[in-house]
Amino acid sequence: MVSERGLEVLRVIVQDYVASREPVGSKSIVDRHSFGVSAATIRNDMALLEDEELISAPHTSSGRVPTDKGYRVFVDQLADVRPLTSAQRHAIETFLGQSADLDDVLARTVRLLSQLTNQVALVQYPSLATSRIRHIEIVQLTPSRVMSVLITDSGRVEQRLLDLSAPMPEDDLVGLRSRLNSVLVGLALPDAAAKLSALAEDYPADRRTLVSEVTTSLVEQVLANRQDKLVMAGAANLARTEQDFTGSIYPVLEAIEEQVTLLRLFGEMEVDAGGVSARIGRENEGFGLAETSVVTSGYSSSGGSIARLGVLGPTRMDYSNNMAAVRAVARYLSRLLDED
Numbered sequence: 001m002v003s004e005r006g007l008e009v010l011r012v013i014v015q016d017y018v019a020s021r022e023p024v025g026s027k028s029i030v031d032r033h034s035f036g037v038s039a040a041t042i043r044n045d046m047a048l049l050e051d052e053e054l055i056s057a058p059h060t061s062s063g064r065v066p067t068d069k070g071y072r073v074f075v076d077q078l079a080d081v082r083p084l085t086s087a088q089r090h091a092i093e094t095f096l097g098q099s100a101d102l103d104d105v106l107a108r109t110v111r112l113l114s115q116l117t118n119q120v121a122l123v124q125y126p127s128l129a130t131s132r133i134r135h136i137e138i139v140q141l142t143p144s145r146v147m148s149v150l151i152t153d154s155g156r157v158e159q160r161l162l163d164l165s166a167p168m169p170e171d172d173l174v175g176l177r178s179r180l181n182s183v184l185v186g187l188a189l190p191d192a193a194a195k196l197s198a199l200a201e202d203y204p205a206d207r208r209t210l211v212s213e214v215t216t217s218l219v220e221q222v223l224a225n226r227q228d229k230l231v232m233a234g235a236a237n238l239a240r241t242e243q244d245f246t247g248s249i250y251p252v253l254e255a256i257e258e259q260v261t262l263l264r265l266f267g268e269m270e271v272d273a274g275g276v277s278a279r280i281g282r283e284n285e286g287f288g289l290a291e292t293s294v295v296t297s298g299y300s301s302s303g304g305s306i307a308r309l310g311v312l313g314p315t316r317m318d319y320s321n322n323m324a325a326v327r328a329v330a331r332y333l334s335r336l337l338d339e340d
Helices: 006-019 026-032 039-051 068-078 086-096 102-117 171-184 190-200 205-224 235-239 252-255 259-268 283-288 320-337
Strands: 120-124 133-142 145-152 157-163 230-233 277-282 292-300 306-314
Touching: 006 157, 006 259, 039 306, 068 145, 068 283, 068 320, 086 190, 102 120, 102 230, 102 306, 102 320, 120 259, 133 171, 145 205, 157 171, 157 205, 157 252, 171 190, 171 205, 190 205, 230 259, 235 292, 235 306, 252 259, 259 283, 277 283, 283 292, 292 320
Parallel strands: none
Antiparallel strands: 120 230, 120 306, 133 145, 145 157, 277 292, 292 306
16 A cells, blocks of 8 residues: 555656656655655655556666556546646637638647647547538539538538539529538438438439439548548657657557557547546557557537547656646637537
8 A cells, every 4th residue: 555655756756757767766856855754764665666566667776767557546646737827728729719620720739739748649530420411512613513512510621523524504503502401401421421312313304414413422522531530740759759668669650650540549538527538558558559658638529529639659758738738728629619
């Protein structure tokens, strides 16, 4: 059983090791922190922490480093998730508030997160599998060329150009656009695809071919974008922390390129009462990320669907700062998307 002082010793070991990347010894703890006890007493506390497998000796020196289990206790019991400074909050609001559309806001989100945390930043698109149609626009560019615009309640805007086999009269196009919106708005994407597939059958034979060309393109547009995907930034930050990984960082780089793997990992992470979740070290072994930690939070789109954003880096990371940054960005992103 670890005492209260022992937990405080673990806290300063984690904080000092994260800051310096140097194993932490009892003399250093006494010199840097006000425990009011001797170095011998701190050594006893460290011995108990080592017995509990919360710290370990990387080599024969007197210093100790946190283990994955130690980081877990720190995150669950000791991490002080400090609120961001007013300057950091202002930076988030200013940078994300300049976004033009969903693609832009998510690209800005990962860039911002990677800068705030010095880690790899990841953000999941709102799931189109649960999205609904908000509006469909058909814009005539030339008599036989149109652009279809699909807008979902999650804020996603998808555009596609289509060359028709013959010119479509403007009145027919206006009527088709009205019909599409009256039939499809509010439908989930799978249901919208089914409706679109049968829509051309309701038109006279002389108009059916062109209508079918438009609806077939829209079906492809809907189905092609139902899969979940991630945006990532800051992979170069891994190179700056290469010493935190045994051997090469390339297996980690290869693992984070597999979006399916990362999406599965995100799906297994449940946020805690504070709105964040952390997976540490060997907890990620099944995903090829045993030497990394992942901190995530959920955000909601205007359509109500939940997606994840977070950061990934070595287990030696500033958990308190990263958890605060991830939580703050997720909350602001939810507010921003809800306004759209």
